[in-house]
Amino acid sequence: MILRLDALGVERNGRALVRDLSLEVGAGQIVGLVGPNGSGKSTALRCVYRALAPTTGAVLLHDRDLTALTQEGGSELDFTVAEIVALGRAPHLRGNQALGAREQELCRRAMTQLDVLHLADRGVLTLSGGERQRVLAARALVQEPEVLVLDEPTNHLDIRHQIELLTLLRASGLTVVIVLHDLNLAAAVCDRIGVLAEGALVAAGTPREVLTARLVRAVFGIDATVVPHPLTGDPQLLYSLGAPA
Ligand SMILES: Nc1ncnc2c1ncn2[C@@H]1O[C@H](COP(=O)(O)OP(=O)(O)OP(=O)(O)O)[C@@H](O)[C@H]1O
Secondary structure, three states, X not given: OOEEEEEEEEEEOOEEEEEEEEEEEOOOOEEEEEOOXXXXXXXXXXXXXXXXXXXXXXXXXXXXXXXXXXXXXXXXXXXXXXHHHHHOOHHHOOOOXXXXXXXXHHHHHHHHHOOOHHHOOOEHHHOOHHHHHHHXXXXXXXXXXXXXXXXXXXXXXXXXXXXXXXXXXXXXXXXEEEEOOOHHXXXXXXXXXXXXXXXXXXXXXXXHHHOOHHHHHHHHOOOOEEEEOOOOOOEEEXXXXXXXX
């Protein structure tokens, strides 16, 4: 087990934002967190990438408590796209060492994969939401991280770029923890899904085990018809709007 959330709890102002959350992420797995707005997904992820210290419990990377490790900060002021992506290599370089040929090739490949190479010399502050999101994904990829933690990485992306990003994640073999709102995309990309409601894990398992009409009704309060995807067999949810008044 690479990553383990062990009875994680986060409290703020006497309110439990995350309660007793335990979840395991195996090597090479893509584990999704889904749930309604405000259910604690981002708060849980913040504990994983150490932006937030849990009130109780722990996040363990290879059985080592992450809160004991140092935190690296990052700022994204007015850098160019190429500079931001290159910053992803910083943890692998010594001091002010410049990027070598292999490093530059890695950055170039990631920018090509995320379709931002043509933006290499643009300032990040001038980008659209989706372009910026893709630049941040390219930076994450060039880090060659042991665990990639992504909070709604498809936010702002058009459907082609959503599919391309998730396809890339699948092909990367990386261990990924990802928050997604789109349950159909979550079903397609995740090996396992954890469902949060009011800060607590209410279901966890494969997409097929978890994404049932009953669970969607109970957690999201909506009716959905769940059908197997005709090509992949993944559960897919069909929604219909209420009848017009
Ligand atoms: N620092 C904080 N102080 C007080 N309340 C907070 C703080 N951070 C988050 N919250 C509250 O905790 C709850 C969970 O927030 P969180 O961002 O984890 O939800 P989420 O599941 O990621 O939601 P969304 O789907 O809307 O992105 C929300 O009600 C939010 O308002």
